Amino acid sequence: xxxxxxxxxxxxxxxxxxxxxxxxxxxxxxxxxxxxxxxxxxxxxxxxxxxxxxxxxxxxxxxxxxxxxxxxxxxxxxxxxxxxxxxxxxxxxxxxxxxxxxxxxxxxxxxxxxxxxxxxxxxxxxxxxxxxxxxxxxxxxxxxxxxxxxxxxxxxxxxxxxxxxxxxxxxxxxxxxxxxxxxxxxxxxxxxxxxxxxxxxxxxxxxxxxxxxxxxxxxxxxxxxxxxxxxxxxxxxxxxxxxxxxxxxxxxxxxxxxxxxxxxxxxxxxxxxxxxxxxxxxxxxxxxxxxxxxxxxxxxxxxxxxxxxxxxxxxxxxxxxxxxxxxxxxxxxxxxxxxxxxxxxxxxxxxxxxxxxxxxxxxxxxxxxxxxxxxxxxxxxxxxxxxxxxxx
Amino acid sequence: xxxxxxxxxxxxxxxxxxxxxxxxxxxxxxxxxxxxxxxxxxxxxxxxxxxxxxxxxxxxxxxxxxxxxxxxxxxxxxxxxxxxxxxxxxxxxxxxxxxxxxxxxxxxxxxxxxxxxxxxxxxxxxxxxxxxxxxxxxxxxxxxxxxxxxxxxxxxxxxxxxxxxxxxxxxxxxxxxxxxxxxxxxxxxxxxxxxxxxxxxxxxxxxxxxxxxxxxxxxxxxxxxxxxxxxxxxxxxxxxxxxxxxxxxxxxxxxxxxxxxxxxxxxxxxxxxxxxxxxxxxxxxxxxxxxxxxxxxxxxxxxxxxxxxxxxxxxxxxxxxxxxxxxxxxxxxxxxxxxxxxxxxxxxxxxxxxxxxxxxxxxxxxxxxxxxxxxxxxx
Numbered sequence: 001x002x003x004x005x006x007x008x009x010x011x012x013x014x015x016x017x018x019x020x021x022x023x024x025x026x027x028x029x030x031x032x033x034x035x036x037x038x039x040x041x042x043x044x045x046x047x048x049x050x051x052x053x054x055x056x057x058x059x060x061x062x063x064x065x066x067x068x069x070x071x072x073x074x075x076x077x078x079x080x081x082x083x084x085x086x087x088x089x090x091x092x093x094x095x096x097x098x099x100x101x102x103x104x105x106x107x108x109x110x111x112x113x114x115x116x117x118x119x120x121x122x123x124x125x126x127x128x129x130x131x132x133x134x135x136x137x138x139x140x141x142x143x144x145x146x147x148x149x150x151x152x153x154x155x156x157x158x159x160x161x162x163x164x165x166x167x168x169x170x171x172x173x174x175x176x177x178x179x180x181x182x183x184x185x186x187x188x189x190x191x192x193x194x195x196x197x198x199x200x201x202x203x204x205x206x207x208x209x210x211x212x213x214x215x216x217x218x219x220x221x222x223x224x225x226x227x228x229x230x231x232x233x234x235x236x237x238x239x240x241x242x243x244x245x246x247x248x249x250x251x252x253x254x255x256x257x258x259x260x261x262x263x264x265x266x267x268x269x270x271x272x273x274x275x276x277x278x279x280x281x282x283x284x285x286x287x288x289x290x291x292x293x294x295x296x297x298x299x300x301x302x303x304x305x306x307x308x309x310x311x312x313x314x315x316x317x318x319x320x321x322x323x324x325x326x327x328x329x330x331x332x333x334x335x336x337x338x339x340x341x342x343x344x345x346x347x348x349x350x351x352x353x354x355x356x357x358x359x360x361x362x363x364x365x366x367x368x369x370x371x372x373x374x375x376x377x378x379x380x381x382x383x384x385x386x387x388x389x390x391x392x
Numbered sequence: 393x394x395x396x397x398x399x400x401x402x403x404x405x406x407x408x409x410x411x412x413x414x415x416x417x418x419x420x421x422x423x424x425x426x427x428x429x430x431x432x433x434x435x436x437x438x439x440x441x442x443x444x445x446x447x448x449x450x451x452x453x454x455x456x457x458x459x460x461x462x463x464x465x466x467x468x469x470x471x472x473x474x475x476x477x478x479x480x481x482x483x484x485x486x487x488x489x490x491x492x493x494x495x496x497x498x499x500x501x502x503x504x505x506x507x508x509x510x511x512x513x514x515x516x517x518x519x520x521x522x523x524x525x526x527x528x529x530x531x532x533x534x535x536x537x538x539x540x541x542x543x544x545x546x547x548x549x550x551x552x553x554x555x556x557x558x559x560x561x562x563x564x565x566x567x568x569x570x571x572x573x574x575x576x577x578x579x580x581x582x583x584x585x586x587x588x589x590x591x592x593x594x595x596x597x598x599x600x601x602x603x604x605x606x607x608x609x610x611x612x613x614x615x616x617x618x619x620x621x622x623x624x625x626x627x628x629x630x631x632x633x634x635x636x637x638x639x640x641x642x643x644x645x646x647x648x649x650x651x652x653x654x655x656x657x658x659x660x661x662x663x664x665x666x667x668x669x670x671x672x673x674x675x676x677x678x679x680x681x682x683x684x685x686x687x688x689x690x691x692x693x694x695x696x697x698x699x700x701x702x703x704x705x706x707x708x709x710x711x712x713x714x715x716x717x718x719x720x721x722x723x724x725x726x727x728x729x730x731x732x733x734x735x736x737x738x739x740x741x742x743x744x745x746x747x748x749x750x751x752x753x754x755x756x757x758x759x760x761x762x763x764x765x766x767x768x769x770x771x
Contacts, residue, residue, distance in 0.1 A: 002694060275769075281765070302393050316680040391672050
């Protein structure tokens with residue numbers, strides 16, 4: 001039972017701080033919040049690549065950092081302290097893990113270096129119109145034609161499909177058995193003929209979601225990852241990675257710091273909002289759960305680092321993490337008071353009131369998705385009840 | 393970074409678990425609670441022989457030289473068995489004060505006797521008006537010759553009925569609510585002028601209100617520096633809260649396990665009630681409440697082990713979370729056991745009552761949330 005930092009850990013922390021100070025420039029920060037987001041985040045990811053830090057969770061043989069659990073924790077903590085966004089997960093976290101576990105040598109050699117260098121933008125083709133959390137009900141069809149598959153159907157809620165070079169998809173190659181059988185995991189070039197991306201504007205008034213239509217899209221069979229018809233196994237492995245990632249403890253810690261900063265400036269009847277007992281109590285309640293969740297995450301990290309399979313403590317990361325994300329988003333939104341509703345137009349944000357309000361509104365509105373995606377929190381509870389508690 | 397227990401800790405854990413399983417089944421515990429003394433002195437001697445009473449004390453006094461994690465392991469396992477023998481009042485409180493504030497002679501006098509099971513101790517600190525404010529103290533110790541004269545009343549003294557020796561918090565100077573002017577004294581419970589009114593608590597403890605009427609104390613009764621007891625008591629409180637939280641985590645684990653097993657076997661409308669999604673999701677919630685409590689306990693343990701001062705904010709947070717999650721867990725345990733959960737016969741309600749007492753000891757969630765806010769949000 002020990003979390004004390006060693007001398008090496010402290011030196012590592014200084015190195016991380018030093019790098020972030022130098023590389024994460026104000027100019028880059030500003031562009032990350034602008035319509036130039038895609039180029040800015042790719043530029044940041046290439047800086048991390050050059051430093052060798054782009055993929056802390058990859059095995060060292062594929063280009064990971066080989067960090068200890070403590071180093072990973074330090075890195076995440078410092079990243080959050082500096083207010084640096086996480087890397088885009090679709091390539092680096094999701095499909096990369098699948099390719100490493102199930103891909104052919106050819107797939108590994110081609111895709112993994114490109115993912116590390118942020119040469120391809122990936123998106124995720126899991127959900128379909130009508131499928132909801134019942135992922136296995138998917139209908140997008142892949143029919144064999146010589147060395148190719150012909151894909152027909154549609155995917156939905158596809159984040160940043162408008163930027164994507166590649167999409168990883170679950171498609172149906174067989175209809176004869178149980179719905180979990182006959183699913184295949186396949187990689188599709190977004191430049192293929194027959195793909196159409198339809199934007200969906202979400203309740204944060206932004207365009208990040210899309211519907212992706214496939215009309216007779218020809219995909220080489222060598223793009224299948226894992227066995228044909230065994231895509232469900234591949235999909236479940238990926239979801240486990242996705243769920244751990246979306247706990248977002250470091251980013252909730254960052255949100256709490258922002259809340260404290262702005263609540264110390266906001267006044268109500270001449271009294272700082274930060275001194276309002278009702279406000280303090282709500283913030284304290286969030287912090288108490290957050291402190292616990294941080295150690296739940298550390299317990300999971302430590303078990304994984306020791307080569308063990310995470311225990312029941314890891315199952316709650318997605319549920320508690322997303323609940324806390326939403327709680328902090330709500331509090332920040334309330335601090336903005338009237339300005340929470342102001343839609344951005346081409347005016348100086350300060351002229352429109354609080355400079356944090358626009359981001360608070362967007363995060364709050366888009367943040368509703370966190371308890372829905374990656375398997376809704378209700379589905380997570382079904383999974384925990386069945387596989388952890390053994391309830392049938 | 394690791395959250396593993398050492399082999400030694402695992403052995404202590406196993407040894408207590410075996411005792412609970414073999415020698416402390418539910419009927420045995422009920423008989424002990426109902427007995428004249430409300431505890432079993434044979435068990436107490438066994439605890440001494442097995443070394444459990446020596447855990448938090450230094451090796452030079454015959455102790456195990458354990459740290460906070462060792463103590464946590466003991467408390468968690470004792471919690472699982474709802475063991476009523478007065479480990480917390482004697483070892484953690486009475487012994488904890490001697491260990492912290494005692495001079496060489498006092499430590500040499502008391503610690504080996506605690507470790508040997510020869511002393512039953514208590515810490516008399518609560519007063520009728522004080523609630524959770526330790527410094528709100530009307531009991532006085534007035535200088536008299538070389539020594540002091542003690543007057544006043546302490547209430548709900550844990551183990552007050554059986555304790556043969558007490559550490560008493562008393563005012564040697566200042567006004568009722570002053571932070572300064574408090575002192576600690578070791579008092580023989582059978583001394584002239586000490587009188588007790590004993591009564592049972594809902595969790596099976598025996599406590600007492602203890603009145604001190606011109607009790608004459610020698611100069612050597614003073615424990616620690618005169619007038620500066622509050623910092624010692626605050627430090628003790630931190631360790632005691634971690635110990636209680638460990639006990640609570642043990643209890644929550646038992647409640648969840650028992651409830652889960654019950655819902656897998658109890659049938660209603662032709663199926664096990666655990667097959668209903670309405671109950672499944674709630675059992676996931678109580679599992680999360682348990683894991684979160686355990687995580688925050690681990691945080692407190694790691695910080696306290698490095699430097700007790702580092703754990704100050706976490707300890708307030710821990711008391712808040714243990715209180716809330718404890719109530720959540722036992723509330724659901726009673727609810728899911730239905731009518732049976734309401735009976736005195738079943739152990740569920742007794743686990744619940746111990747959690748209630750843990751929650752209120754050294755301050756409840758409301759109190760500690762305020763303390764957290766004072767500490768963390770000071771302008």
